[in-house]
Amino acid sequence: MPPSFKLPLMRYAFLEEQSTRKALAEFILTAPRLSMDEQCRRFEEAFSQHQGRTYSVFVNSGASANLILLQALKNLGRLKTGDKIGFSALTWSTNTMPIEQLGFVPVPVDCNPATMNVHSAQLEDRLRQAPDMKAFFATNVLGFTGDLNNIRQLCEQRGIIFLEDNCESMGSELPEGKAGNFGLAATFSFFVAHHMSTIEGGMVCTDDPELAEMLLIVRANGWDRNLPAHRQQALRQAHGISSEFKSRYTFYHPAYNVRPTEITAYLGLLQLQHVASTYLRRQENFQRVEKWVRSNPDFIPFDYSHMKLLSAFSLSFLCRSEELRDAYVQRFIQNGIEVRPLIAGNMGAQPYYKKYIGTEYPLPGADTLDRCGFYCGNFPTMTEEDFQLIASSLQPIS
Ligand SMILES: Cc1ncc(COP(=O)(O)O)c(C=O)c1O
Incomplete structure (x- = not known):
């Protein structure tokens, strides 16, 4: 289970x-x-x-x-x-x-x-x-x-x-x-x-x-x-x-x-009737959590200054090192928050890719996101309790 x-x-x-x-x-x-x-x-x-x-x-x-x-x-x-x-x-x-x-x-x-x-x-x-x-x-x-x-x-x-x-x-x-x-x-x-x-x-x-x-x-x-x-x-x-x-x-x-x-x-x-109002809510959720991220030196905040509306799929995080990422992942899970890699990490490092395609192009950016990133859910019905849980999980570690 x-x-x-x-x-x-x-x-x-x-x-x-x-x-x-x-x-x-x-x-x-x-x-x-x-x-x-x-x-x-x-x-x-x-x-x-x-x-x-x-x-x-x-x-x-x-x-x-x-x-x-x-x-x-x-x-x-x-x-x-x-x-x-x-x-x-x-x-x-x-x-x-x-x-x-x-x-x-x-x-x-x-x-x-x-x-x-x-x-x-x-x-x-x-x-x-x-x-x-x-x-x-x-x-x-x-x-x-x-x-x-x-x-x-x-x-x-x-x-x-x-x-x-x-x-x-x-x-x-x-x-x-x-x-x-x-x-x-x-x-x-x-x-x-x-x-x-x-x-x-x-x-x-x-x-x-x-x-x-x-x-x-x-x-x-x-x-x-x-x-x-x-x-x-x-x-x-x-x-x-x-x-x-x-x-x-x-x-x-x-x-x-x-x-x-x-x-x-x-x-x-049915879903299309409600979806437009949730885009803004997704951005608001992201920005609320982003404030805590910006005040924590363990994280590198993401940049979306070129965008007009960030309909954030998830609450995504990038840590300054792999060790910090692993420590935050552990803490989120201990606090009852489900987390996962940023999509599935670097596609070039996936076993299927190495076996069936196996090209040698360097991918340092995707590699950093793979090693140092993770995300938790973002949805329109998130509660105050959910945000408090995230806030307490984002207390600095280093
Ligand atoms: C970027 C991207 N493309 C394609 C898909 C595939 O969508 P589906 O799960 O509906 O097949 C996903 C699924 O999450 C995705 O994240």
Whole structure:
């Protein structure tokens, strides 16, 4: 049995837990259909509006969102087998794994420990060693971001496709726009403990109609069933499919089945009603704890001075040494606070990465974050008691 914490990484599955669970039970009892249908379409439209993007494609997880995005770009010929794809060294496994699984070459880009993120300076550095990089799939880490506008410009100048894994930074903003709106496309996760949850779920957003159409094909079996009628006709004509009988079982492109359900879409629509008000609360929580961090010489505070809104995923900490990090981790756990590494530390140091990819790019920034960082939960329903527990755990050690 895992220990039960007074302050877990996440206390509830949903924003407005009780009313959401009740509404969900009623929905399941009365919905005419539970597989992908009207609720999914409505959630996609609502999400596009919320994020300020033209197209949203809902899937069953953030991992699937990353997978279909890269597969769609490959199907369109915008990325080819053997192309180098940069990624943020501090990220999640399923950001990096599909790069290798789809036959691309992953190139880790180091993170700036001050923000946990890749900035244009780190990308420029890596481009000196990998000048033929074809795409950069940035992770916006734990609510923080790099200088996304400069990264976008750099990618434009160099003809690099810029993609954002925004699974951890929904709601964060820079003066130039929302995190997730800087690249050609961005992915989101709605797994429990993210900014909003559909239990499991993910989204890909883009303004590119050709990419949006290919995402619909890749999401479900490689067929055309989810395209508008005029696009189905065009595809059928191009491939000489004249029989309606056959057309429903015709597969045009390599694909998966990563469809969402009406249940997850219904949850998404409910959660979206509450999520905007929680972005600010997440920032307020972070800033409250940051005051204690700034007055403790054991810590190096994070920098988000380039951001307009920090929709902090977690309460993240960076210690001045690995020994201090280990001591604080021990103290947090003893005090009943659940903690974990910053995402999963340096991806380049993961066993899977060393075994299957094993490149030799130096990653000192990600390494520092791996050795000296940790985080505890941040959620809108945190109580005074939770904050007191954190305050007492942040008393100086050294
Ligand atoms: C940066 C990042 N990308 C992708 C994912 C995958 O999302 P999911 O758990 O919904 O598959 C996560 C999950 O936490 C993540 O942190």
